[in-house]
Every structure is written in C-alpha cells, then in structure tokens.
Amino acid sequence: MQTKTLTVEGMSCNHCVSTIEKTLKELGATGKVDLSAKTVEVSYDESSLSLDAIREAIEEQGYDVV
Numbered sequence: 898m899q900t901k902t903l904t905v906e907g908m909s910c911n912h913c914v915s916t917i918e919k920t921l922k923e924l925g926a927t928g929k930v931d932l933s934a935k936t937v938e939v940s941y942d943e944s945s946l947s948l949d950a951i952r953e954a955i956e957e958q959g960y961d962v963v
Contacts, residue, residue: 899943902936903952906961913960920954 908914914930917937921928926941939951952962 898940899948900938900940901948902938903955904935904963905930905937905955906935906963908932908935908960916958917955917960920958921951924951924954926951 905917908917908930909932914932917930918928921937921939921941924941925946926939928940929938930936931938937955939948941948941951955962
C-alpha cells in the first residue's frame with residue numbers, strides 16, 4: 898500500500914470532499930481530504946493503480962492536481 902499527499906485546487910465545500918472521496922473509492926483507493934490545506938492524502942495499491950490514473954480521475958471531476 899502506497900500513501901501520497903496531493904495538492905488539489907478548486908475544493909471549497911463538503912460536496913467537493915465527497916466527490917473526491919467517491920472518485921477514489923471507485924478506483925479502489927482511499928482518500929482523506931483536508932479542505933483548509935487543499936490536500937488529499939491518498940492510499941492505494943501501486944501494483945494495480947498508478948498515481949497518474951488517480952490524478953486524472955480527480956481532474957476529470959473538475960479539480961486541479963498541482
């Protein structure tokens with residue numbers, strides 16, 4: 898299991914939190930969103946999921962991973 902912290906721009910409310918957490922869950926990852934820090938701590942199995950795929954899925958929801 899790998900854990901990475903991503904900086905995500907565009908999150909502003911609890912709806913944003915639930916959207917990102919749901920997106921990660923659908924990928925088979927888990928995420929803990931910190932709105933005030935604009936970060937998402939992602940835990941995932943690097944043998945079946947890449948960090949690029951996680952970034953892409955978050956960005957498809959309208960957020961910017963920086």
